[in-house]
Amino acid sequence: MTIDTSVLNALRPDMTRFAYLLLRDQHAVEDVIQETMLTAIEKQDGFKNKSSLKTWLFSILRNKTIDALRRGKREVNISTLSNDEDDSFEEVLFNHHGAWNLETKPNAWSNPDASFEQKQFWSVFDACLNHLPAQTSRIFMMREFLEFEVEDICKELSLTTSNCWVILHRARTKLRLCLDTKWFSGQGFQASRS
Amino acid sequence: MMNCKEASQLMSQELDRKLSWREAITLKLHVSLCDGCANARKQVNFIHQACKHAFELNEEKK
Secondary structure: OOHHHHHHHHHHHHHHHHHHHHHOHHHHHHHHHHHHHHHHHHHHHHHOOOHHHHHHHHHHHHHHHHHHHHOOOOOOOHHHHHHHHHOOOHHHHEEOOOOOOOHHOOOOOOOOOHHOHHHHHHHHHHHHHHHHOHHHHHHHHHHHOOOOOOHHHHHHHHOOOOHHHHHHHHHHHHHHHHHHHHHOOOOOOOOOHH | OOOOHHHHHHHHOOOOOOOOOHHHHHHHHHHOOOOOHHHHHHHHHHHHHHHOOOOOHHHHHH
């Protein structure tokens, strides 16, 4: 079957969003999107409609993004990590017994799954992801969006497994706090509900 | 006795590795008694789900 390039172009915004979250560099993103488009057109005979076009295109994009990450050889430097991150976030969240502080004790989010249907939610979600420090974000995205196993992330970035766990924990905590402030207890959620 | 700080580390790790039997039970016990941690765990799992939905939803809308 022949793929209409306008269909490919319609998927460009989502592809750009995806690649940007991982690469955070507009030039790198444009290169990756272009390579993905070219590969898609070149290999269109391989697309048999078994999966949706978007799924197929994203599997190409995923591989191109991984290649770009590898090409960039942006090794995670442990000293950069600890500088670019503050380890003090746990001290803010917990008291010296390791219990939640009163102000930081997590509240229940009401009907969170309904957010998935709201466009506004996804821009908040992206903003929170882009707000993570670059290295933390990369590791989180490799885990959650590229679905790497933790062992493979460690190998790829020369980190220890426990380092990876700590970074992922930190990423999830920061995202949790960001969504809590910017969506669930903030104006965004209220406004978009009414 | 597991505290909230340790519990919050394990609720992240359970998304990345299989917890040992002992860790899993201790976490379960703690979460059943602590609503802060129960909420934190739901939020972390929600974020995990959101990542799965992030690039599917738009397709359904088209």
